[in-house]
Amino acid sequence: xxxxxxxxxxxxxxxxxxxxxxxxxxADGRYGENPNRLFKHHQLQVILKPSPPNIQSLYLSSLAAxxxxxAAHDVRFEEDNWESPTLGxxxxxxxxxxxxxxxxxFTYFQQSGGIDLDPIPAELTYGLDRICAYLQGVDSVYDVRxxxxxxxxxxxxxxxxxxxxxxxxxxxxxxxxxxxxxxxxEAGQLLAAYEKRSGKQDRRYPILAAYDHCLKCSHLFNLxxxxxxISTTERAQLIGRIRQIACRVAxxxxxxxxxxxxxAATAEVAR
Amino acid sequence: MKAKxxxxxxxxFEIGCEEIPAGMLPxxxxxxxxxxxxxLSAHNLAQGSPVEVYGAPRRLxxxxxxxxxxQPDEIKDIQGPSKSVAFDSSGRPTPAAEGFAKKWNVPVDxxxxxxxxxxxxxxxxxxxxxxxxxxxxEEILPRxxxxxxxxxxxxxxxxxxxRFIRPIRWVVALLDGKALRFSLGDAVAGNFSSGHRFLGxxxxxxxxxxxxxxKLRANFALARPEDRRQKIEGELRRLASAKGLxxxxxxxxxxxxxxxxEYPTAILGGFDSSYLELPEEILxxxxxxxxxxxxxxxxxxxxxxxxxxxxxxxxxxSGLIRAGHERVLRARFADARFFWETDQKCRLADYxxxxxxxxxxxxxxxxxxxxxxxxxxxxxxxxxWFARGIAHASVGAADRAAELSKCDLVxxxxxxxxxxxxxxxxxxxxxxxxxxxxxxxVYDHYKPSGLEDSIPRNIAGQAVAxxxxxxxxxxxxxxxxxxxxxxxxxxxxxxxxGIVKILIETKLPVSLAMVISRSARTLAHGPRKIAVSPAVExxxxxxxxxxxxxxxxxxxGLAYDEINAALSAGADDLVDAVRRMEAIRAIxxxxxxxxxxxxxxxxxxxxxxxxxxxxxxxxSVRSDLFVEEAERELHARAAAAMKEVEQQKRALKYREALxxxxxxxxxxxxxxxxxxxxxxxxxxxxNRLTLLSGLxxxxxxxxxxxxxxxxxxxx
Numbered sequence: 001x002x003x004x005x006x007x008x009x010x011x012x013x014x015x016x017x018x019x020x021x022x023x024x025x026x027a028d029g030r031y032g033e034n035p036n037r038l039f040k041h042h043q044l045q046v047i048l049k050p051s052p053p054n055i056q057s058l059y060l061s062s063l064a065a066x067x068x069x070x071a072a073h074d075v076r077f078e079e080d081n082w083e084s085p086t087l088g089x090x091x092x093x094x095x096x097x098x099x100x101x102x103x104x105x106f107t108y109f110q111q112s113g114g115i116d117l118d119p120i121p122a123e124l125t126y127g128l129d130r131i132c133a134y135l136q137g138v139d140s141v142y143d144v145r146x147x148x149x150x151x152x153x154x155x156x157x158x159x160x161x162x163x164x165x166x167x168x169x170x171x172x173x174x175x176x177x178x179x180x181x182x183x184x185x186e187a188g189q190l191l192a193a194y195e196k197r198s199g200k201q202d203r204r205y206p207i208l209a210a211y212d213h214c215l216k217c218s219h220l221f222n223l224x225x226x227x228x229x230i231s232t233t234e235r236a237q238l239i240g241r242i243r244q245i246a247c248r249v250a251x252x253x254x255x256x257x258x259x260x261x262x263x264a265a266t267a268e269v270a271r
Numbered sequence: 272m273k274a275k276x277x278x279x280x281x282x283x284f285e286i287g288c289e290e291i292p293a294g295m296l297p298x299x300x301x302x303x304x305x306x307x308x309x310x311l312s313a314h315n316l317a318q319g320s321p322v323e324v325y326g327a328p329r330r331l332x333x334x335x336x337x338x339x340x341x342q343p344d345e346i347k348d349i350q351g352p353s354k355s356v357a358f359d360s361s362g363r364p365t366p367a368a369e370g371f372a373k374k375w376n377v378p379v380d381x382x383x384x385x386x387x388x389x390x391x392x393x394x395x396x397x398x399x400x401x402x403x404x405x406x407x408x409e410e411i412l413p414r415x416x417x418x419x420x421x422x423x424x425x426x427x428x429x430x431x432x433x434r435f436i437r438p439i440r441w442v443v444a445l446l447d448g449k450a451l452r453f454s455l456g457d458a459v460a461g462n463f464s465s466g467h468r469f470l471g472x473x474x475x476x477x478x479x480x481x482x483x484x485x486k487l488r489a490n491f492a493l494a495r496p497e498d499r500r501q502k503i504e505g506e507l508r509r510l511a512s513a514k515g516l517x518x519x520x521x522x523x524x525x526x527x528x529x530x531x532x533e534y535p536t537a538i539l540g541g542f543d544s545s546y547l548e549l550p551e552e553i554l555x556x557x558x559x560x561x562x563x564x565x566x567x568x569x570x571x572x573x574x575x576x577x578x579x580x581x582x583x584x585x586x587x588x589s590g591l592i593r594a595g596h597e598r599v600l601r602a603r604f605a606d607a608r609f610f611w612e613t614d615q616k617c618r619l620a621d622y623x624x625x626x627x628x629x630x631x632x633x634x635x636x637x638x639x640x641x642x643x644x645x646x647x648x649x650x651x652x653x654x655x656w657f658a659r660g661i662a663h664a665s666v667g668a669a670d671r672a673a674e675l676s677k678c679d680l681v682x683x684x685x686x687x688x689x690x691x692x693x694x695x696x697x698x699x700x701x702x703x704x705x706x707x708x709x710x711x712x713v714y715d716h717y718k719p720s721g722l723e724d725s726i727p728r729n730i731a732g733q734a735v736a737x738x739x740x741x742x743x744x745x746x747x748x749x750x751x752x753x754x755x756x757x758x759x760x761x762x763x764x765x766x767x768x769g770i771v772k773i774l775i776e777t778k779l780p781v782s783l784a785m786v787i788s789r790s791a792r793t794l795a796h797g798p799r800k801i802a803v804s805p806a807v808e809x810x811x812x813x814x815x816x817x818x819x820x821x822x823x824x825x826x827x828g829l830a831y832d833e834i835n836a837a838l839s840a841g842a843d844d845l846v847d848a849v850r851r852m853e854a855i856r857a858i859x860x861x862x863x864x865x866x867x868x869x870x871x872x873x874x875x876x877x878x879x880x881x882x883x884x885x886x887x888x889x890x891s892v893r894s895d896l897f898v899e900e901a902e903r904e905l906h907a908r909a910a911a912a913m914k915e916v917e918q919q920k921r922a923l924k925y926r927e928a929l930x931x932x933x934x935x936x937x938x939x940x941x942x943x944x945x946x947x948x949x950x951x952x953x954x955x956x957x958n959r960l961t962l963l964s965g966l967x968x969x970x971x972x973x974x975x976x977x978x979x980x981x982x983x984x985x986x
Contacts, residue, residue, distance in 0.1 A: 030609060035602045051427060053440065053457060056289055060468075071469050074582040074592045077328075078531065079292035081423065092425040092437070094290060099595025100562050100580065108427055108438070118430035139598055228681070231628035231637070 001087055001218075003211055005047055006246075007253050009112050009121045018046045020128065024219060026226035029164030032157045035140035036101070036130050039163045040156075044126040050119030051108060059096075059106065059124055067135055074099050082107045082123075086218045086242040088114035088250070091123065098134060103127050113250020114243070173229045180220040184241060187213035191248045194256075203260050207253050214245045279318055280340045280404065280447035281479050284412060285325075285332035286455070287441030287465055293328070293530035295421060295436060297496070300326040302419045303333050310411040311335070315342045316404050323480065325494035327533045329468065331419075332443070332494060334480035340446075342401030349375055351393035354384050368393060405446055409453045412444055416455055432456055441465055448478040466490025467533050470585060491534040491585060500529045506537035507579050511567055514539065516575050519566035524559050531563070532583040540564075540597045544576040546604045549611060550698050556688050557603050564600070610684040619699045622678040629680060632761070634750040636799050638677045641742060644793045646673040648738035649731075651789055652781070656730070659780055665708070668731040672712030675700055676735055679713075693717040719772050721765060722825055726773045733773050737786070740766040745790040748811050749803040767818035774845045775822070782843050787811050816842050823849070829856060836978035840971050847923075854925035855974050863933040864979075870939045871976035874963045877948055881960050889961045896958035901938075901945040908938045909966055916970070925973050932970050939966075 008015045021043050029039030048055060056077075064070055077094035082105055084090070091107035107123045110116070129141040129152070136144055142153030190210040197205075221238050224230050230238065284307075291299065304324045311317040320337040351357065357368035364372075364379050372379040375395040385394045416435065427438040433456040444451040444460040453460050463474045464483060471490030477483040484494055493499045503525070511518050528535060546554065551566075551574045558564040564578040580596050587593050627639035635641070649669040656664035679685045679696030688695075697714020701707070708731050715727035716735040727733045743766050747753070754763050774781055791803035816838055823829050829852050837851040858864055881887055897903045912931050919928035948963070950956045970976075 030606070033609060034605050035598075037602065037606060050429065053438075071584070072589050072591055073595065074584055074587075075469070076531070076583050077290035079290075079294070092423065099592045100599040101595065108425055110425060116430065118426075120426050120429060120432075134595070139601070228625070229628075231630055233630045233633060 001084060001089065001215070002045060003208060005045060005123060006087060006089065006112055007208075007211065007250070008047060009049055009109050009117055009123075010115060010250055010254055011257055012118070013049075014119070015047060015049045015121075018044060021045050024222075026163075026167035026219075026222045029160065029167050029226070031164040032142065032153075032160035035142070036133065038129065038141065039160055039167065041130075041141075042128040044124075044128055046124040046126075047121050048124075049121035051122035055122050056106075059104070063098075066131070068098070077106065080105065085239050086221060087214075087246040088112070088243050089246075093122075098131075101130060101134070103131050103134070113253075114247035115250050115254070167223060167226045171223050171227050173224060173227055176220055176224055176227070180217055180224070180238075183213040183216040183220065184245065187211075187217070187245045187249075191245065191252055194252050195248070203256070203263070205256065207249060207256055210245070210252075211249045214242065214249055217242045217245065277447075278340060279337045281334070281336050282338050282404075282408070282447075283332070283334045283443060283445045283477070283480050283483055285330055285441075285443035285464055285483070286416060286435075286439055287330055287443070287458070288435070288439055289437040290328045291326075291331065291436055293527050296326045296328070296331070296530045297526070299331055299419055299421070299436070300324040300496075303331060303415070306415045306418050307333055307335075310415060311338060314407045314411065315339070315401070316407060325484070326496060326530070327492060327494050327499070328531065329465070329492070329533060330494060332483070334483070336480070338404055340404050342404075342407070344401050345399040347397050347399050348385065349395045349397050350385070350387075351375075351382070351395060353389075354391035354393065357382075357393045371395065405449075405451060408444070408446060409451050412451070412460075413453055413455060428456055443477060443483070445478065465492075467492045467583075470534065493534060496529050499532065499535050500525070503528060503535045503537060503581055507565060507581075510537055510539045510579055514567070514575070514577060516567040516569060516577065518579065519555060519568050519574075521559060521565060524563060524565060528563055528581040532581060534583060534585060535581045536584055536586060537579050537581050538587050538593055538596070539577060539579055540593050540600070541577045542597060542600055542604060546608070547574060547576060549604070549607060552691065552694050552698065553607050553611070553684070553688070554604070556691055557607050558600070560688065560690070561603050562596070562600060564596075606687070607684070610682070610687060614682040614684055614695075615699060615702070618703055619675050619678045619696060619705075622681050623674070625681045626677055632747065632750070632752070634799070635746045635794075635801065636797075638680060640797060640799070641739075641746075642674060642677050644742045644746075644790070644797060645676060645735060645738045646670055647793050648741060648786070648790055649673040649734040652734045652737060652786070653730070655781075656734075656779060661730070661779070664730050664734070668706065668708045668712065669734040671705070672709045672716065672731045673735045673738060675705070675709065675713050676716050676739065719769050722768060722772070722822065726769075726776050730777075730779075733777055733779065737770060737773055737781070738790075740770050741786050741790045742793070744770075744811050744814070745787055745803060745808070746794055746801065748807050748814070749791070749794060749801050753810070753814075763814075764818065767815050768822055770815060771819045771822045771845065772826075775827070775849055778846045780844060780846060783812055783815060783845065784808070784843050812842075819845060819848075823852065827852070829853075830980075832978055832980040833859070836974040836976065839975040839978055840973055850923060851925050851973050854929050855979075857926050858929050858933065859979065861930070861933065863936040864929070865981045867933050867936045867939065868976040868979040868981050870936070870943065871967065871971075872981075873943065874967050875977045878960065878964055878967065884964070887957045887960045888964065889957055892962045892965060893958055896955050898950070898955055899946050901941045902959060902962060905935075905938045905942045905966070906962055908935055909969070913969055916973075920973065928973055932973075935966075935970075 002021050004017050004019060008017065022040050023043050024040045026039060028037055030037050060070060076097050078097055080095035081092050082090065089112040091109040093107035095102045096104040096106055104127065105125045109121045109123055132144045133141045138144060142151065142157055144152035146152045146155050187210045190206060194205055194207060221242060304322050307322045316338045318337045318339055320335055322333050322335045325332040351371035352367045357365055359365055368382065369379055371393060372382055375397060377395045382393050382395055384391045421436045424434045424436055426432055426434055439455045439458050442455050442458045442460040443462060443464050445462055450462045451460050462476050464477050464487065466472050466475055466487060467490055471492055475486050475490055477486055487494050507518055554574060555566045558566050558578050564580050567575045567577045567579065569575050582592055626642060627637050629638045631638050631641045650666050653664040653666040653669045675696060679692060679699065682695060684695045685692050693716055694714055697710050700713050701710035708729055711729055712727065712732035712735050715732040716739060718724055718727050718736060727736050743761055744763055747761050747763055752761060787808050791808055794801040794803055820834050823834050824831055833852050833855045836855055837848045842848050892906060912935055915931045916928045919931065948959045950959065
């Protein structure tokens with residue numbers, strides 16, 4: 001979960017952002033053999049905080065804007081509540097289906113990093129690879145025309161094949177676990193130092209770096225999972241460990257924000 | 272001329288919502304009806320006409336053809352000062368009485384006194400004017416909305432805003448066509464509904480329920496689920512029969528598509544017949560679970576390379592939708608084929624070591640450990656059956672099936688389609704050349720999934736299913752995981768029902784107590800040394816019997832007293848208990864039976880009154896202590912009947928045995944007519960009690976007569 005989503009949804013300030021993000025899910029790898037399921041797919045992520053009352057029609061007009069005739073397609077909102085147990089984040093919403101194909105996850109976020117959100121942001125994640133395939137009328141994302149002379153397959157297929165092999169077969173469980181622990185340790189140290197701070201504020205303190213390591217843990221966990229080397233009990237434990245870091249990041253990020261707001265207000269008064 | 276004011280009005284209410292989850296709509300409609308009816312009658316607005324409810328993804332609505340426009344006035348007694356304070360010694364009203372009268376605007380001489388438990392008090396009659404329906408509805412409708420229960424509701428307008436299943440975007444609330452004044456969050460009540468998201472108008476003025484349903488229909492939103500279902504069923508049938516095919520019936524799926532669409536339309540699609548190489552179970556599950564498509568069958572029952580999808584539009588005008596759905600299904604099937612092939616790169620048994628890493632329950636260990644326990648019990652069951660002459664009970668087949676039973680839990684296919692557990696294992700076993708009996712046993716061993724489901728088709732599957740379920744029950748009870756209320760995470764109730772169903776339908780002889788203690792021993796001897804106390808074993812047995820009562824009542828056509836009478840006479844072998852229940856049922860209407868049941872109840876009461884047996888029981892009945900002829904006769908007849916009954920019991924002729932017992936009735940009746948049990952002579956009394964207790968215990972081994980509810984009691 002990108003910090004622009006995970007962290008910016010916290011706190012009271014309105015925020016709007018859209019960005020393209022590669023999304024890696026080791027267990028979804030299919031060695032490039034499935035026409036629309038990929039180890040790494042691309043999402044257009046949109047955060048609207050607070051969510052405007054006409055959000056659904058805004059979303060639908062965005063589909064119309066890229067060329068979809070909504071009356072000629074079966075577009076529907078089917079219940080799908082999104083949850084990231086590792087990051088203490090969840091929301092309520094739908095998967096948006098276009099003629100039976102999931103093209104967007106539409107979520108009203110309720111919690112991030114274990115913190116209740118207020119205002120409530122809406123998150124839209126458009127599945128770009130699939131939407132492109134649809135718009136170009138091709139059966140497989142690999143047949144998407146990437147440029148005049150290249151297909152998406154020519155650009156990405158090898159990567160899908162190699163990483164599917166790595167995720168399912170080659171990733172060394174011992175090393176992966178070690179990496180997990182290193183990132184966990186670094187994040188933990190950073191957060192502990194921040195949490196012990198006394199009086200003196202440092203607006204540049206790298207909470208974001210701690211979050212970066214937290215995300216690495218999350219990915220390494222997914223990797224271990226796709227290698228099929230963790231038991232259900234261990235699974236729950238690992239999720240708990242990552243979640244703990246994520247929740248601390250959220251709390252510390254909010255504290256840092258509040259402190260800099262306070263400092264800004266003081267500076268304003270002094271002027 | 273002034274028009275007469277109407278007494279009643281019609282009422283319409285619609286909560287306009289972003290898409291409500293299909294699975295929750297039917298429940299929400301029921302709740303809305305219950306809550307509204309509760310409020311309407313609590314506020315005295317109901318006029319006997321029912322609340323109708325409607326629901327579609329974007330709306331939850333209710334109407335009532337006739338409610339009062341105003342509550343009837345109410346006359347209420349207001350209690351004032353006590354009589355002693357209100358009047359002086361000469362009976363004249365005091366200032367207290369005058370003040371009270373003034374306050375409630377009643378002349379002093381119209382005040383009355385009323386008697387209360389605390390003495391006499393003054394009282395004033397007050398007419399409370401009824402409130403208008405408008406006023407009340409404006410207050411109760413927001414409360415009604417807040418009271419609809421949801422499993423997971425949400426905020427959308429911040430922590431101060433409303434909570435509901437999805438954001439509320441518009442509200443219709445009309446009393447005789449006039450809008451009520453209130454809001455639900457940002458949505459202000461009015462008279463505008465909204466049609467189908469793409470095909471209808473966004474703002475539709477409505478006046479009442481009839482107008483509402485008609486205008487919505489014209490705007491491609493069918494608010495009544497039954498209208499949608501009818502449309503879907505008609506179109507599915509038409510499309511299928513045009514292709515010479517029939518629908519693979521699926522009631523659950525039908526329910527889902529009914530509530531997923533505002534204007535459902537069925538379309539036909541196809542897929543490459545090469546996918547038909549995959550097992551039908553998998554193809555059907557992919558279509559149903561992932562895509563909500565109906566599978567189609569040929570006349571011979573085999574799957575056709577077609578499907579029916581239900582879309583939320585009036586038509587597929589350019590064929591794009593069909594093409595899209597076909598493309599998605601291709602990718603889904605490609606995935607299923609990927610799983611099928613990847614999983615079978617090794618044999619099913621090769622997954623066994625991985626089960627050691629999958630926890631069944633923290634204290635009960637992994638599935639690897641569970642499999643070992645299932646194997647042991649399944650083998651033992653088959654050994655028992657074989658020893659009792661059931662020649663086809665194969666220890667080897669049951670053991671192999673038990674060994675393979677859980678392997679599919681770590682396959683990709685079951686990870687993706689958890690509801691195919693067992694089935695996938697069975698399919699892999701079959702395609703890898705395991706004996707048919709073993710493959711089917713693996714396939715079936717989660718069966719039955721409920722009262723309606725069938726049991727495993729062969730004896731190996733029945734052994735594995737029983738062993739698995741007994742292990743779950745005994746293990747979970749041993750570590751304190753006893754189901755309570757709605758919490759039953761290990762589905763122990765279902766396991767118990769499964770055991771009962773398998774035993775009753777197969778008529779396999781099984782001693783419940785023995786299997787339970789066998790499972791307990793396996794747990795205790797396993798690597799975790801899980802101790803199971805006799806109290807826990809008893810608890811499991813009681814739990815099972817409780818489920819047995821339920822199953823027999825629901826499916827066996829037996830009355831609960833027949834069930835109880837047989838079970839309390841002995842419940843270790845359910846098959847035997849059912850035989851006894853049927854015998855009771857068969858003869859309970861005969862002439863002596865009920866009367867005897869009454870007498871047995873009487874005997875039980877007498878014995879209970881007599882106190883603990885140690886206080887009166889003789890080592891045997893002594894004929895020298897008989898005083899009356901009636902006791903001598905009863906003793907003699909009982910002894911003679913006993914021999915007969917024993918013989919018939921051994922031959923499992925329970926009905927004849929019960930008839931024999933029923934013949935004792937005249938002797939029992941005579942005894943009670945002529946004999947006083949509580950004789951003055953101590954020894955005579957003890958002898959009579961001993962006679963009765965012998966009678967009760969000896970003749971209660973088929974049925975405990977005192978459990979029978981007699982016609983007299985039923986009154």
